[in-house]
Amino acid sequence: MATETTTGDDPDDPVGYFLQDLVFHGKTERTRQSYERVLRRFESFLADADENPFGRSIQPVDATHRHCMAWVHTLRGDVEPSTVATYAAYLHRFYAYMTQVGVFESNPMTLVMEEMDETIDKDPTRREIDVPTMRTFVAELTHPLHRAVVVTLLKTGMRVGEACNLDLRDVALSDSDANEAYDLGSRGELDGRPDSIFVSPEPSFGETSNGEERTASNKRKRATVVPIDAELKRVLVRWLAIRPDAVSPAEPLFLGTSEGWGERLDPEAVRHIVETHARERGWYRTGGGASENVTPHYFRHFFTTHLRDRTGDRGIVKYLRGDVADDIIDTYTHNWGDKVRETYEANIYSLLE
Template structure:
């Protein structure tokens, strides 16, 4: 009769590591990425026909040569930067498991030292002009999908920030929306109509407005972002068909298929964008940041085009929520002239 595995000797080291990522507050997207890479490595080790050693071994018994051989199999199938990212995931797994005493050593240390590939932290991205993006938006006809895509493109929000929006964070003057919903009830939106309040506080696993959140906002400070006439139009169209919600927090964006009426989660947003980008030829499995259009690309698009149009880096940084206190206070106190007027005079048109 076998003995049960203990925390110091788990049957499934990868599962152990993934569970600890939950405890460390890592997002579902991060955990899914680690799981996909680590299980791929585990399958390589377990399949004699797939690895050059003609044996099946467990991750705990892998040497630097096993790890090096797996990294080599990635070359030619994904971008060099992706090879480096996958290797970094494996390195992190072994380093953590060694640190907590489950494994005796980290075989990836030598592999990382000898690799030529590096993670490209500032990739040269696909260049898409406004007319091309306008045609992309025209093909997105589903009210939820269009509202999500246009919100990301018009505001530069991160995915988590979009998912965390509640109706209290949205001020709209359109009579149809105001007649149906209690919008923009935050004090911070008083006197600032047709705007989003993007908070810095929602965090993964913590309760905000009475609901536990599955994504974190990463803003250094809360920001008020204008809503122009085009964005208001798609939001009103979405609110006209928005299902009854299952949360007292009243999220702005909720599911219309799986998770009907439940707050939209980051993975669903990424899937929406990926689906439409694939249809446009702007997304390829295995493609890197330089090729694929993702929600983060929309943030890059917003930053690049609005900065070029305004010539004002400060306002763009304010809208993105990644500026220091002194700068953000300047724009907050003179919001109407410095932010809304500049934004409305320069924001690109996306609706045909």
């Protein structure tokens, strides 16, 4: 670490204090560096009376929601909207933690995040990619991890954080050699539901789930069981055949195979994987935004559009996405075998050549 911190309840360097606690929490060096880069940028903005619009130097402990909003505003046009949201989430996590441990009195980012959620375009016009073209894209993914992550997102429509939060217990693969090597699908919710993925609404950023503090949140309104078709099963089995031993006792499904070897993939790593391959395809340009760039969230859009068009059943698509209310989701939960699974398997597109 490049910074030193004090150890009292009123640290002289609150950013350094937070970064040191990330070490104690077992965060990877890459994660700590990402936080440090963002938080030091915010700190410099507050300290520079010529840069911030308030005409005086301000310490992070004294920042209000207006100071935070002003900093977020400076990011727009400089970085992509998705990066603005990521930086804001980092700052929100910093203030939430410092408030929780009693160093700060309040979290000024709470209101900022609420305002941002209201202004984000939920349905931007996006690049249109047909199934044959996406199939060609998938064929170019030779790394078992990269292919498994991308096909999982494309075949299930789950959010990037939800994919990162998957543990081996959440994935049931019937008649597979992987069952000899791993304890797969041990959740009770998967009993009688072979070849399926359980997506829980519970994991939240900074909270502990299955014995591990999470770096991403699931945003589902209710738990969902998503079918695994033959293609997704094939790429998952191939990935599990070379998956390294996990650092975490939670046994994450997707682990790093280069930097962060054996550590749970975080959303930043997945976005990097997708961005790298999308750039090679001409589907990603710095500054391109959601209307142009192919990102993990684009795959959720792809899933929704193509499966809805094929099934004509918005309810099932909403169930699989985890977007529906209790009364609707209960219908599909109780009818999972003959309604959800049959409809899914009859209509899911093919991605493997």
